[in-house]
Amino acid sequence: DTAVSQTPKYLVTQMGNDKSIKCEQNLGHDTMYWYKQDSKKFLKIMFSYNNKELIINETVPNRFSPKSPDKAHLNLHINSLELGDSAVYFCASSQTPGASASEQYFGPGTRLTVT
Amino acid sequence: GDSVTQMEGPVTLSEEAFLTINCTYTATGYPSLFWYVQYPGEGLQLLLKATKADDKGSNKGFEATYRKETTSFHLEKGSVQVSDSAVYFCALLDTGRRALTFGSGTRLQVQP
Numbered sequence: 001d002t003a004v005s006q007t008p009k010y011l012v013t014q015m016g017n018d019k020s021i022k023c024e025q026n027l028g029h030d031t032m033y034w035y036k037q038d039s040k041k042f043l044k045i046m047f048s049y050n051n052k053e054l055i056i057n058e059t060v061p062n063r064f065s066p067k068s069p070d071k072a073h074l075n076l077h078i079n080s081l082e083l084g085d086s087a088v089y090f091c092a093s094s095q096t097p098g099a100s101a102s103e104q105y106f107g108p109g110t111r112l113t114v115t
Numbered sequence: 116g117d118s119v120t121q122m123e124g125p126v127t128l129s130e131e132a133f134l135t136i137n138c139t140y141t142a143t144g145y146p147s148l149f150w151y152v153q154y155p156g157e158g159l160q161l162l163l164k165a166t167k168a169d170d171k172g173s174n175k176g177f178e179a180t181y182r183k184e185t186t187s188f189h190l191e192k193g194s195v196q197v198s199d200s201a202v203y204f205c206a207l208l209d210t211g212r213r214a215l216t217f218g219s220g221t222r223l224q225v226q227p
Contacts, residue, residue, distance in 0.1 A: 004158075033214060041202055041222075043159075045214035056214055090158060102208070103149070104215060106159040 003027050004107035006091050012113045013081055021076045021110045023091030031055075032074035033092040033104065034066060043090070049074055078112075086114045117142045117209050121218035124202075128195055128225050136190040136203055136221045138179075144210030148172075148181055148188040151204040153220070159204065162190075195225045 004025045013019050034046040048056035049068040063079045078085060091107040122137040150162040163172030168183035177192045188205060205218040
């Protein structure tokens with residue numbers, strides 16, 4: 001009955017490779033997010049989709065490309081991985097973007113290590 | 116722009132001690148405020164929230180009051196347990212924004 005799930009949980013890869021992280025939510029929410037948590041635990045928004053439409057695209061290298069095939073899925077593809085991409089990536093979902101009472105539900109995170 | 120400032124950790128307390136983790140914010144609109152908790156190796160869980168001034172959020176013995184005059188949302192608990200050891204994040208969702216702005220997190224370590 002996992003609400004927001006991510007795969008894989010751990011990802012170790014070499015510099016220059018291309019990798020994808022997948023996220024699925026079964027809450028019926030219409031908005032999904034990707035956040036990045038760096039080694040100092042600081043969390044920052046990367047992207048957000050509402051009904052498969054990109055609504056937030058923060059200052060992120062264009063090596064990162066999100067894709068939302070439907071409302072329940074939001075994947076993150078990363079090209080030409082760099083050492084600095086090592087982080088924990090969290091997927092989240094919410095019912096209505098910007099609604100004051102709307103809370104975001106987070107997945108367990110994907111720990112990406114680039115060597 | 117929006118920002119959230121939390122006290123730096125780690126905060127180390129003995130079991131049953133009183134906890135306060137300070138959080139202040141700047142926002143251009145009328146934000147909703149949240150505390151999230153991250154237990155070791157896990158994702159973030161919503162701990163409590165408040166959507167307007169003077170609201171008090173509470174859950175699992177934790178409380179925080181939305182103070183507009185001091186732009187603060189301090190987290191408190193009267194008696195901490197070892198199981199409360201985690202990283203606590205203060206966050207805001209500003210009017211018209213669509214993503215949370217997080218503070219830097221405060222690690223709490225509770226010793227038996």
